[in-house]
Amino acid sequence: MPFPELAQTLRSRSPQVSEAWHARFLEAYPQAERMLPPGERMPEILLRAAAAVLERSPGELRDNLRALALDLRRTGFPAEEYPATVQLLIDAFGSATEHDADLSDLSDLSSLAEAAEIMREAASLADHAGVPAAxxxxxxxxxxxxxxxxxxxxxxxxxxxxxxxxxxxxxxxxxxxxxxxxxxxxxxxxxxxxxxxxxxxxxxxxxxxxxGAPRGGFRDVVATQLLVIAAEGGFAAAKALVFHYLDEPEPPAVHLVVGAGDDEGLYDTAALDALAATQGWLDVTWIVESRVGAPLEQVVAGAGMWWQREVIVCADAERASSLASSLEVAGARDVQVIAHDAAPEWF
Structure with a gap:
């Protein structure tokens, strides 16, 4: 059963709850201090997950909770401790809201315990199956x-x-x-x-x-022509895709556009140019924005650049959003975005 009011309270009190949970967690598991990022709070994704469970239901988010549990195996935290850890969260929530008269009864937080059991089971099954945690x-x-x-x-x-x-x-x-x-x-x-x-x-x-375990990735490409745009930390993803198609018997026609603000921002150009010279399906364009006098967004959204092509944008989350928006304004549809620094969209 959803409890949207509790979810909203958790979001509004997130800093206080996170700090209280962090203190309780390290008191219970002092050996886990090096497992957590620096600071006095628990990872933000865990608070987002808890709020989502309260707002919706553990059953509705079962697949998402399993994905989170499998992702967190990289930390080495034992699967069997998830229920106890979530009880620490419930206690922290209670301490952060103890003066709220309308939240004196925390029995509705039992859905968090159900979520913990889903995560425990998913991580435990992976452990028993011999799947490497990291x-x-x-x-x-x-x-x-x-x-x-x-x-x-x-x-x-x-x-x-x-x-x-x-x-x-x-x-x-x-x-x-x-x-x-x-x-x-x-x-x-x-x-x-x-x-x-x-x-x-x-x-x-x-x-x-x-x-840790991989997440995200490209959707299957169904078009015969593909435009791949790389900028601001996205070159690695674009390069991996090109080399993936190198082993495919019938790759799509790939036009790779790599942009940078200045010449120093472009690298590995010789290797990609040499590959394009031997592969008829690959065409590579290097864009130096200071030379062309226009941002990459304007170049790739121009007439004819993306027409009849499936489009993939590879960049950090902020730049990828800017590039995708420019393409969509110009008329491109269903633009794929690959951003290495994007938070998982589980919650």
């Missing part, structure tokens, strides 16, 4: 390419993902901090991966990374 991979090389680090890693065992899927990645140097990254090459039997990491998240050869 994968350790070692950084083998780092190349600085104009503010972006091209980082190659090896896991030693296959890391299974599809082109465009996001892997949560945590460095051993920054425990508890997870960054969504999209591998720039397809999954392979050797467990070799390539990530394009912003320069402000420096990594070094020999460093160990923890890789």
């Amino acid at each position: 994968t350790a991979a070692r950084v083998t090389s780092v190349e600085d390419r104009g503010g972006v680090q091209v980082v190659r890693v090896e896991a030693g065992t296959p890391v299974i993902y599809s082109p465009g899927q996001v892997l949560p990645v945590m460095s051993s140097a920054r425990p508890g901090e997870w960054t969504g990254l999209i591998p720039a090459i397809p999954s392979n039997p050797l467990g070799q991966l390539e990530f394009h990491i912003p320069g402000d998240l420096a990594v070094a050869p020999g460093e160990w990374l923890t890789l």
Whole structure:
């Protein structure tokens, strides 16, 4: 049964509830401190999930809760502790609202306990099935390419993902901090991966990374002509898609447009140009906005650029939204967006 009033209260009191829950959680599980991101609050996605459960129902969100539980396995937190952890949340909610006369009875929060059981079951089944909770991979090389680090890693065992899927990645140097990254090459039997990491998240050869379960990714392409637009951190996803089609017997005709504000923002141009010279289905255009005197949004939304093509935009969430909006205003429909930093849309 939904309880929208409780959901609204939880959202409005989210900072207080989160801090109280954080304190209770670390008191109960002091060994889990390095599992959480820095700060005094629990991860925001957990509060969003709780509010969604109250607003709708655990049954309606069963698939979403299972997805969250499988995603959180990367932290190493035991599946059997989910019910106790959610009881800590209920206690924290009570302490944050103890002076609200109309919320003195918290029995309606029992739906959160039902949600915890759904998550416990999903994570436990994956444990018993032998599905790896996470994968350790070692950084083998780092190349600085104009503010972006091209980082190659090896896991030693296959890391299974599809082109465009996001892997949560945590460095051993920054425990508890997870960054969504999209591998720039397809999954392979050797467990070799390539990530394009912003320069402000420096990594070094020999460093160990923890890789979580993949999420998101491209929808199946049904058109025979495809326009792929990459900007602002989206080149890795676009590159992975191109190399995926390299192994396909009948790839669509792909026009890849890569944009950057200046020349320094473009990298790996020689490799893609060489590939396009040998593959009749691939055409690559490099756009330097300072040279053409127009933003990439204006270029890709121009007449003839997207006509008769299925469109995929690869960029960070803010830029991808801007590019997709420009295309849709121009008349493009059903634009796919792949953003490495987008929050999961489970809730």
